[in-house]
Amino acid sequence: MHRFVAARLLQAVAIVFLVGTLTFLLLQLAPGDPLSSTSSSLLVPRTVVEQQRRAFGLDRPILEQYVRYLGNLARGDFGYSYREHRPAWHAIRDRLPNTLLLAAAALVVTFGLGIGLGVAQGLRAGSRVDDVLSLVSLTVYSTPVFWLGIVLLLLFGETLRWLPVSGATDPVVYDQLSLLAQAWDRIRHLTLPAVTLGAIGAAATARFQRAAMLDVIRQDFIRTARAKGLAERTVVLRHALRNALLPVITLFGLAFPLLLGGTVLVETVFAWPGMGKLTVDAIHGRDYFVVTGAAVLAAVMVVLGNLLADILYRVLDPRTREAA
Amino acid sequence: MKPLLEVRDLRTTFAGNPATRAVDGVNFTLDVGETLAIVGESGCGKTVTALSILGLIDEPGRIEPESVVEFGGVNLLTLEARELRRIRGAEIAMVFQEPATSLNPVLTVETQITETLRAHRTISRTAARARATDLLELVRIPQAAERLGAYPHELSGGMQQRVMIAIALSCEPKVLIADEPTTALDVTVQAQILELLAELQGRLGMAMLLISHDLGVVAGLADRIAVMYGGQIIEQASAAAIFERPMHPYTEALLKAVPRLDRPVTRLSAIAGSVPNAATWPDGCRFHPRCPHAWDRCRTSHPELTPTAAGDVRCWLTDEPHRRVR
Numbered sequence: 001m002h003r004f005v006a007a008r009l010l011q012a013v014a015i016v017f018l019v020g021t022l023t024f025l026l027l028q029l030a031p032g033d034p035l036s037s038t039s040s041s042l043l044v045p046r047t048v049v050e051q052q053r054r055a056f057g058l059d060r061p062i063l064e065q066y067v068r069y070l071g072n073l074a075r076g077d078f079g080y081s082y083r084e085h086r087p088a089w090h091a092i093r094d095r096l097p098n099t100l101l102l103a104a105a106a107l108v109v110t111f112g113l114g115i116g117l118g119v120a121q122g123l124r125a126g127s128r129v130d131d132v133l134s135l136v137s138l139t140v141y142s143t144p145v146f147w148l149g150i151v152l153l154l155l156f157g158e159t160l161r162w163l164p165v166s167g168a169t170d171p172v173v174y175d176q177l178s179l180l181a182q183a184w185d186r187i188r189h190l191t192l193p194a195v196t197l198g199a200i201g202a203a204a205t206a207r208f209q210r211a212a213m214l215d216v217i218r219q220d221f222i223r224t225a226r227a228k229g230l231a232e233r234t235v236v237l238r239h240a241l242r243n244a245l246l247p248v249i250t251l252f253g254l255a256f257p258l259l260l261g262g263t264v265l266v267e268t269v270f271a272w273p274g275m276g277k278l279t280v281d282a283i284h285g286r287d288y289f290v291v292t293g294a295a296v297l298a299a300v301m302v303v304l305g306n307l308l309a310d311i312l313y314r315v316l317d318p319r320t321r322e323a324a
Numbered sequence: 325m326k327p328l329l330e331v332r333d334l335r336t337t338f339a340g341n342p343a344t345r346a347v348d349g350v351n352f353t354l355d356v357g358e359t360l361a362i363v364g365e366s367g368c369g370k371t372v373t374a375l376s377i378l379g380l381i382d383e384p385g386r387i388e389p390e391s392v393v394e395f396g397g398v399n400l401l402t403l404e405a406r407e408l409r410r411i412r413g414a415e416i417a418m419v420f421q422e423p424a425t426s427l428n429p430v431l432t433v434e435t436q437i438t439e440t441l442r443a444h445r446t447i448s449r450t451a452a453r454a455r456a457t458d459l460l461e462l463v464r465i466p467q468a469a470e471r472l473g474a475y476p477h478e479l480s481g482g483m484q485q486r487v488m489i490a491i492a493l494s495c496e497p498k499v500l501i502a503d504e505p506t507t508a509l510d511v512t513v514q515a516q517i518l519e520l521l522a523e524l525q526g527r528l529g530m531a532m533l534l535i536s537h538d539l540g541v542v543a544g545l546a547d548r549i550a551v552m553y554g555g556q557i558i559e560q561a562s563a564a565a566i567f568e569r570p571m572h573p574y575t576e577a578l579l580k581a582v583p584r585l586d587r588p589v590t591r592l593s594a595i596a597g598s599v600p601n602a603a604t605w606p607d608g609c610r611f612h613p614r615c616p617h618a619w620d621r622c623r624t625s626h627p628e629l630t631p632t633a634a635g636d637v638r639c640w641l642t643d644e645p646h647r648r649v650r
Contacts, residue, residue, distance in 0.1 A: 218382075220425040226380055227420075228440045228491065229413035232405075238439070242430045317430055318475040 019299035079289025099274035109198025118209020141203035149269035166271035253309030327353035339384035348555035361546035417492035421504035423484035427476040434472035482513035554610030561635025
């Protein structure tokens with residue numbers, strides 16, 4: 001197991017390096033540079049713009065810029081944010097926890113809800129409940145995430161007024177709240193974005209889990225478990241689910257890229273101060289190092305997510321562990 | 325004396341168009357400590373019979389309401405699920421054909437043995453563990469204590485089947501149903517498993533229902549043999565009688581298909597044709613299309629299982645003018 005993890009971490013470094021390089025190259029291919037908007041302004045003298053270009057090293061050959069960027073990255077220096085006039089890492093650092101929180105909550109929705117529904121459906125396959133849930137999950141699965149977000153926002157935020165619709169906390173009273181009330185405020189703000197971001201994944205997971213459950217429940221060892229006189233609960237949870245989770249773990253690894261893509265849209269709809277929104281703004285503003293930093297961090301998260309899925313697989317399925 | 329287990333008019337059908345009558349009116353009894361073998365080709369209904377006893381028939385299968393499986397004075401087929409679970413694995417245990425797929429791949433041997441114990445007995449985790457070790461020793465798995473932590477894929481087929489037997493024996497059942505327990509195993513391993521079953525049966529005083537397609541397998545173990553064909557028992561007699569003087573042409577044909585070491589070498593004979601589809605049993609005797617002795621009556625009229633001096637047989641050849649059965 002340790003060797004496996006070590007090998008995968010080494011791979012991860014290579015992947016992150018590649019993503020960093022690709023992002024850098026793509027940005028170089030795009031027209032303009034961080035000072036484009038400044039230089040097109042008639043109010044700023046050309047000499048000042050040129051001076052700035054020199055100061056940031058933007059006048060150097062691309063290869064030199066690239067080597068310097070990699071060197072900085074290796075030391076954990078993400079570069080400078082031209083838009084926010086502070087290190088790119090500081091801009092990212094302020095948003096990262098919000099995105100991690102949102103992604104984690106969405107994962108809970110995706111897999112908690114998805115696995116629960118899938119198991120319930122698998123056990124009642126062909127029933128009316130199963131049919132209705134299948135239709136619902138197919139509908140949700142086919143829904144664009146931003147549209148789902150807007151509908152939920154209108155329904156629960158505007159019409160019913162149950163939940164706040166923007167931001168991660170209440171901008172007015174949050175600082176005066178007690179710790180407990182602050183947590184509650186955060187949960188209320190988190191609910192709609194997390195459900196929006198997690199719902200589509202939950203629908204996919206439910207369909208996967210249902211099929212896996214149906215497949216497992218027909219296996220010989222389920223008959224053995226029943227012949228042993230075990231309670232149906234034990235048969236389902238210990239014997240069927242443990243096996244039916246295996247295909248869904250693969251989905252867990254795949255969920256991370258989709259999730260990070262989804263945060264961009266969800267954070268925009270719910271004005272969630274996270275990485276997704278930061279990245280989009282940075283791309284529009286040619287804020288190179290915020291973009292590359294965000295891409296590298298996203299790569300790290302995806303790679304770690306996949307590693308986690310592989311480890312989970314090994315924990316749950318003894319057949320995939322290396323021979324001792 | 326009342327038999328330990330009595331199956332009366334067992335009918336198990338699988339929904340479809342037309343419905344499949346996999347088991348179509350099966351009757352037999354099993355006494356304390358006795359071994360009854362049910363023998364027949366694939367598709368004759370022997371496995372479905374075994375599964376029906378413990379109510380292990382899944383949708384779209386259905387055990388018809390007139391069926392009775394009497395054990396300890398109650399009809400198992402009318403028991404509440406909770407009551408039936410108390411019998412399953414504790415009073416009547418089962419060993420299946422494919423040990424590789426019948427064991428859960430993601431649980432350790434220990435878990436799979438102790439969960440049966442803990443489902444039926446009030447027993448601590450440590451005591452269950454100790455008992456599991458004893459059981460593995462009982463089924464002669466070397467280094468029993470170390471094998472507790474093993475997963476099924478780390479064991480050979482023979483070892484897996486021994487684990488299955490250990491699980492089945494964990495609560496000292498009164499009846500062991502062994503459904504083709506050696507079919508998936510190598511020939512040498514088969515012999516070991518059969519020996520083990522015979523020995524354990526004697527030691528624990530269990531009754532055994534041994535299901536097999538192979539008369540050779542049941543020869544050394546069975547006290548009585550019931551031969552099934554087309555979802556019904558077509559002959560039932562003591563093992564000695566079946567081997568010495570088979571009454572039904574089908575039993576005779578089955579015997580001729582078993583290689584024997586105690587007879588001069590001759591060509592093994594196969595039974596022409598194949599088992600008919602359970603959805604469309606032939607009219608008359610279900611074996612008549614394949615029977616070399618069939619006459620008019622066999623084609624039109626369905627024979628009942630009729631007692632004779634040597635045993636029960638379902639065959640029109642017992643009647644004049646084609647009297648063959650002694």
